[in-house]
Amino acid sequence: MLIDPFFTGNGTAVVGPDKVDCDIVCVTHGHGDHLGDAVQIARRTGAVVASILEMSNYLERTGVKALGFNLGGTVRIRNTSITMVPAFHSSSIGAPGLEFSAAMPVGMVIDSGKTVYHAGDTCVFGDMKLIGEMYKPEVALLPIGGFFTMDPKQAAMAVKLLKPKVAIPMHYNTWPPIAQDPNEFARLVQKSSKTKVVILKPGECMEV
Numbered sequence: 001m002l003i004d005p006f007f008t009g010n011g012t013a014v015v016g017p018d019k020v021d022c023d024i025v026c027v028t029h030g031h032g033d034h035l036g037d038a039v040q041i042a043r044r045t046g047a048v049v050a051s052i053l054e055m056s057n058y059l060e061r062t063g064v065k066a067l068g069f070n071l072g073g074t075v076r077i078r079n080t081s082i083t084m085v086p087a088f089h090s091s092s093i094g095a096p097g098l099e100f101s102a103a104m105p106v107g108m109v110i111d112s113g114k115t116v117y118h119a120g121d122t123c124v125f126g127d128m129k130l131i132g133e134m135y136k137p138e139v140a141l142l143p144i145g146g147f148f149t150m151d152p153k154q155a156a157m158a159v160k161l162l163k164p165k166v167a168i169p170m171h172y173n174t175w176p177p178i179a180q181d182p183n184e185f186a187r188l189v190q191k192s193s194k195t196k197v198v199i200l201k202p203g204e205c206m207e208v
Helices: 038-045 053-061 128-135 152-162 182-192
Strands: 024-026 048-052 065-069 074-077 080-086 092-095 098-101 106-111 115-118 139-143 166-170
Touching: 024 038, 024 080, 038 048, 038 053, 048 053, 048 074, 048 106, 053 065, 053 092, 065 074, 106 128, 115 128, 128 152, 139 152, 152 166, 152 182, 166 182
Parallel strands: 024 048, 048 065, 115 139, 139 166
Antiparallel strands: 074 080, 080 106, 092 098, 106 115
């Protein structure tokens, strides 16, 4: 699975979209650094693209296998279940000569034996506590960049609400406005919860 596969134009990416293979692509919202290379990758690999319904209607017109569902819904693809949960952000698609709203942004709870919560782009919000209580994610992927999303302080509060075993910071240091020190996030989490923070460099792996 790939989530928000943004390789082209990403100065921190260590591979290109032609070097990755997958069965599933999840897209949390339409901004270019999230929709990214999803269409190109899905065309090449035959992967199913899972997204909110209105975005899937657009994706179908690009010739990919699109599976659209909605908040609170769960779909199963192969041996993986994906549940769509809220995120608070904005969303649009910049198609050639046209930019249009791409429905609301979302987060994804992914269960393929282990449960991972990908928050998408969002601020912290109180219902993260419900996500933690209902799905009990073992890993939470949380943006910390600030400016467009929550910053380290807000993301540490998100960890406190979610109570995952592991938190991984994301969506930072791609551009100057979202430059952050992930170690600051780790320090704040350590003060307020028992969650372990794992800081991954581009291209690094972690086994759950």
